[in-house]
Amino acid sequence: DAKTTQPPSMDCAEGRAANLPCNHSTISGNEYVYWYRQIHSQGPQYIIHGLKNNETNEMASLIITEDRKSSTLILPHATLRDTAVYYCIDDYGQNFVFGPGTRLSVLP
């Protein structure tokens, strides 16, 4: 079973930042926080991952709290193409277990 909890759905206006939260209440010290997204009927796409520090890449930023019990994925300027289901996972890269995710709808 998934170890993370996420809101089932969120809306965001096009061009605004989308902030997607995730709770990792049982994360252990060597487990990473991963974020993926899935556009309808496609395979999940890797977005970003981190251990303790905040991370940024060309797609998104990842903010991890100091106690590592929660994280936030930030899409700085959401576009319509960012509409997807977003999954957060905490794992040691062994057997990625997905929860139901957050369905993000970017609205024009």
Add this chain to the structure above:
Amino acid sequence: DGGITQSPKYLFRKEGQNVTLSCEQNLNHDAMYWYRQDPGQGLRLIYYSQIVNDFQKGDIAEGYSVSREKKESFPLTVTSAQKNPTAFYLCASSINGGDTEAFFGQGTRLTVV
């Protein structure tokens, strides 16, 4: 191009028949995974393999079987014992251990009639 390939994209089978889904990767990854996804649901882990000739059951292994005879291949057989086989099946691969992401194929949609 490097990547992970699932074939076919759509597959139809009659009830009671076994069917094997293909998954091939040329990323030189040690670990491979099979997931099942039902409409409106998240991914559920069926089987995973961290090394050739070894694999472990995931959360929903009943009615499925796998083999890992080659590093680049991890076929999944959906047997007649699987009561609700119609689903979207996803294969993934990764380097073993932490600080590594999984790469996914584009999936096979299996319909059993």
